[in-house]
Amino acid sequence: MNTVTPPEYLPESSSDTTRFTRHFRAEKFDFWSFFFSGLTGLATLFILGILATILLNIIVNGWSAISWHFVSTIPKKDFFDASTTGVLPMIVGTAFRVIVMTIFVIPVGVITAIYLTEYAANTSLITRIIRAAVNNLAGVPSIVFGLFGLGFFINFVGKNLDKLLHNANAVWGQPALLWASLTLAVMTLPVVIVATEESLKAIPPGLREASLALGATKLETILKIVLPQALPGIMTGGILAVSRAAGEVAPILFTGVAYYMASLPGHLSDQFMDLGYHVFVLATQSPNIEQTRPILYATVLVLLLLTFALNIVAILIRARVRKKLRALG
Amino acid sequence: MVETLIPKPAPPAAFAAATPAGAPFIEIEDVSLFYGASQALKNISLKLQEKVVTAFIGPSGCGKSTLLRCLNRMNDLIDNVRIDGAIKIGGHNIYAPDVDVIELRKRVGMVFQKSNPFPKSIYENVAYGLRLHGVKAKSDLDSRIEECLRASALWDEVRDRLHSSALGLSGGQQQRLCIARAIAIKPEVILMDEPASALDPIATARIEDLILDLKKEFTIVIVTHNMQQAARISDQTAFFYIGELVEFGPTTKIFTNPAQKRTEDYVSGRFG
Amino acid sequence: MENHFETGIENLRQKLLVMASHTEKSVNDAIQALAQRDHDLALRVKADDDMIDQCEVEIDDLAIQLLTKAPLATNLRLVTVAMKISQDLERIGDEASKIAKRARDLAQEPPVKLNLDLPRMARLALEMLKTALDAFVNRDPAAARTIIPRDKEVDAMNKAIHTALVQHMVDNPDTISRCLHWMVAAKSLERIADHATNIAEDVVYLCEAQDIRHTGIKNPPAGSS
Numbered sequence: 001m002n003t004v005t006p007p008e009y010l011p012e013s014s015s016d017t018t019r020f021t022r023h024f025r026a027e028k029f030d031f032w033s034f035f036f037s038g039l040t041g042l043a044t045l046f047i048l049g050i051l052a053t054i055l056l057n058i059i060v061n062g063w064s065a066i067s068w069h070f071v072s073t074i075p076k077k078d079f080f081d082a083s084t085t086g087v088l089p090m091i092v093g094t095a096f097r098v099i100v101m102t103i104f105v106i107p108v109g110v111i112t113a114i115y116l117t118e119y120a121a122n123t124s125l126i127t128r129i130i131r132a133a134v135n136n137l138a139g140v141p142s143i144v145f146g147l148f149g150l151g152f153f154i155n156f157v158g159k160n161l162d163k164l165l166h167n168a169n170a171v172w173g174q175p176a177l178l179w180a181s182l183t184l185a186v187m188t189l190p191v192v193i194v195a196t197e198e199s200l201k202a203i204p205p206g207l208r209e210a211s212l213a214l215g216a217t218k219l220e221t222i223l224k225i226v227l228p229q230a231l232p233g234i235m236t237g238g239i240l241a242v243s244r245a246a247g248e249v250a251p252i253l254f255t256g257v258a259y260y261m262a263s264l265p266g267h268l269s270d271q272f273m274d275l276g277y278h279v280f281v282l283a284t285q286s287p288n289i290e291q292t293r294p295i296l297y298a299t300v301l302v303l304l305l306l307t308f309a310l311n312i313v314a315i316l317i318r319a320r321v322r323k324k325l326r327a328l329g
Numbered sequence: 330m331v332e333t334l335i336p337k338p339a340p341p342a343a344f345a346a347a348t349p350a351g352a353p354f355i356e357i358e359d360v361s362l363f364y365g366a367s368q369a370l371k372n373i374s375l376k377l378q379e380k381v382v383t384a385f386i387g388p389s390g391c392g393k394s395t396l397l398r399c400l401n402r403m404n405d406l407i408d409n410v411r412i413d414g415a416i417k418i419g420g421h422n423i424y425a426p427d428v429d430v431i432e433l434r435k436r437v438g439m440v441f442q443k444s445n446p447f448p449k450s451i452y453e454n455v456a457y458g459l460r461l462h463g464v465k466a467k468s469d470l471d472s473r474i475e476e477c478l479r480a481s482a483l484w485d486e487v488r489d490r491l492h493s494s495a496l497g498l499s500g501g502q503q504q505r506l507c508i509a510r511a512i513a514i515k516p517e518v519i520l521m522d523e524p525a526s527a528l529d530p531i532a533t534a535r536i537e538d539l540i541l542d543l544k545k546e547f548t549i550v551i552v553t554h555n556m557q558q559a560a561r562i563s564d565q566t567a568f569f570y571i572g573e574l575v576e577f578g579p580t581t582k583i584f585t586n587p588a589q590k591r592t593e594d595y596v597s598g599r600f601g
Numbered sequence: 602m603e604n605h606f607e608t609g610i611e612n613l614r615q616k617l618l619v620m621a622s623h624t625e626k627s628v629n630d631a632i633q634a635l636a637q638r639d640h641d642l643a644l645r646v647k648a649d650d651d652m653i654d655q656c657e658v659e660i661d662d663l664a665i666q667l668l669t670k671a672p673l674a675t676n677l678r679l680v681t682v683a684m685k686i687s688q689d690l691e692r693i694g695d696e697a698s699k700i701a702k703r704a705r706d707l708a709q710e711p712p713v714k715l716n717l718d719l720p721r722m723a724r725l726a727l728e729m730l731k732t733a734l735d736a737f738v739n740r741d742p743a744a745a746r747t748i749i750p751r752d753k754e755v756d757a758m759n760k761a762i763h764t765a766l767v768q769h770m771v772d773n774p775d776t777i778s779r780c781l782h783w784m785v786a787a788k789s790l791e792r793i794a795d796h797a798t799n800i801a802e803d804v805v806y807l808c809e810a811q812d813i814r815h816t817g818i819k820n821p822p823a824g825s826s
Contacts, residue, residue: 121408206443206445207445207448209403209406209441209445210441210446210507210510211447212403212434213403213434213438213439213511214438214457214510214514215431215434215461216431217431325448326448326494556673557671560673585674585677585678586674586678587674592674596673596674597672597673597674597675598604598606598673
């Protein structure tokens with residue numbers, strides 16, 4: 001039987017049922033609901049508007065200077081000639097320092113988060129000290145990180161390394177890609193720790209119990225069950241760290257960035273050029289601001305695109321990891 | 330096939346061999362458990378036979394799950410827990426200082442109230458325990474996994490999708506998968522903490538039939554708040570009340586003619 | 602808050618008590634009708650039997666309902682015992698009807714000149730029934746146990762009456778039909794005693810969870826309540 005006849009007490013004609021729907025439609029216009037939903041809508045539009053304005057401003061002003069030549073040339077010392085200038089070393093410098101930072105910050109951050117979530121007792125003094133330290137670290141101004149990098153990494157670690165390895169020749173005891181990356185790693189550590197902790201906490205304790213009940217050690221449980229599940233969250237932390245670090249200039253000011261390098265950075269002890277710092281340079285050192293403006297905006301645009309590209313790659317990888325986790329083990 | 334619990338240095342004989350026929354297999358001797366200052370278990374003494382289903386019943390908070398988790402030392406994972414007394418399985422005190430907890434948990438498996446399959450494939454779920462304990466060859470894994478899934482009455486339903494996610498199974502199937510996973514490493518005891526409480530009646534009935542099959546090979550201890558379930562599947566029943574063991578005996582006796590008034594009241598539904 | 606299940610159990614117990622009292626009255630009336638040659642009383646017994654039969658149906662119905670709620674321990678024993686006692690009581694009611702019928706028939710004919718031990722047997726049977734039912738009401742298994750050996754007495758009396766009647770029939774063939782009525786009445790009394798014994802055994806099971814049927818064990822084991 002394909003048709004179902006309704007029981008007899010249901011009204012047969014549609015006109016009878018409208019007496020129900022009439023009651024469900026609002027009988028009077030609710031001003032306050034409308035007002036608040038309108039308000040939230042306006043707020044969203046406002047934010048989008050600001051973002052759009054910024055992006056449009058950058059694109060409109062910088063589009064004229066963007067070219068393949070621009071992004072692939074190592075410039076001469078004169079940055080302000082639009083026909084000869086290029087940003088290739090800055091792109092490479094920014095990219096390298098972000099990558100080296102990631103190599104350091106992810107393992108340290110993840111291990112710290114694992115310790116805090118899986119091993120440490122929540123109420124012990126050490127745990128509270130570590131958490132307080134992580135929280136405070138997140139609030140330190142970036143310039144202070146730069147000074148820290150100078151004082152600790154360069155003047156202490158670098159100089160002592162030089163004494164040990166290079167007979168006090170200045171190799172490590174001066175600004176370098178490595179120290180800038182490490183400084184950035186210290187700065188973005190809280191982000192990675194918090195993101196990792198959140199993703200670890202989101203894993204139901206039942207999974208850990210099941211693994212332990214089968215005779216796994218705590219370490220085996222973490223490596224085989226917990227970490228794989230937490231991977232998307234860890235990658236989120238990485239993405240956030242990359243986004244933050246790509247645009248930061250203050251931490252690298254004293255620790256590794258250079259006004260001008262004739263060649264691309266090839267070694268961890270080399271100095272490097274940077275897109276964000278280059279914007280600063282162009283804005284403050286330019287003899288002719290009208291002429292320089294397009295170059296400036298183009299550099300900003302390249303920085304945005306680079307950050308965007310790094311993020312996209314990371315997000316794609318994370319999406320694949322998520323898909324794999326959902327489908328099977 | 331039967332390996333040993335290893336208190337270092339001298340590994341003793343296997344559980345079963347050490348237990349003469351008829352002697353109790355699990356002996357709980359004067360066990361008390363404290364969470365900080367509050368006492369959750371009060372001087373529990375109990376002897377459980379081998380290859381028999383024992384049910385722990387009692388109102389919420391009476392300590393039955395706590396005692397169950399003592400049998401495979403899962404309570405070790407909780408901070409601030411102190412356990413007095415001894416628990417002997419196959420004659421060896423599992424709380425002796427030289428006992429390897431990992432080995433213990435290989436001998437004493439556990440199935441939880443809320444089924445907790447790993448977010449991996451069905452195959453990998455059952456293989457997890459096997460790989461942990463050294464089984465690597467694919468042919469060994471394949472045959473053992475099939476054996477376990479058959480024993481859990483799951484094989485026919487999943488044989489065509491062994492490598493699909495375990496999370497795609499229904500609740501009852503997931504719980505049977507957890508049982509298969511637990512028996513894969515050939516434990517001698519299986520502990521079950523309200524295994525069917527989250528399942529519908531039909532899935533529950535299948536789990537109960539499964540338990541009745543499994544008891545031919547394994548010693549089973551099951552915590553349940555469902556007295557009908559305890560009456561249906563257990564051979565012996567222990568009734569707990571506020572941390573104490575009130576009565577322990579053959580299931581039929583507990584449910585038709587209990588000796589203690591507290592048991593009679595609980596079983597007749599007058600409280601709890 | 603009411604415990605509905607306990608109310609159901611109590612309801613069952615009450616119904617049994619009502620049925621028991623009707624049955625006891627029927628047996629009492631039937632024996633009296635037999636002794637007093639009271640025709641009207643005999644008719645009333647027949648009518649009361651319908652009420653007893655109705656009670657059995659209601660009790661069985663209620664018991665099945667309670668079983669679906671899965672009673673345990675004492676409640677379980679009560680429900681199963683209730684079904685058995687109601688059946689025994691119903692049969693006792695039937696036997697009482699049979700006695701009443703024979704009483705009616707005997708009342709319409711001149712009495713037989715024979716000294717039978719029937720009154721004593723009737724008294725014993727009635728006493729056994731009363732004691733069994735009191736044991737149920739008072740939850741007294743010791744009292745129930747006292748009845749069980751007395752069944753042999755009743756059996757012996759029935760045998761003696763049977764023999765006496767047979768002899769009388771041989772000697773006085775004109776009394777045959779009246780003697781046969783007496784035989785049947787005696788047999789019914791013996792059956793009433795058997796059923797009372799069953800009830801007593803059921804009461805012991807209910808109170809002590811001991812099944813003493815067919816085993817020859819009539820005393821509680823050492824140390825039980």
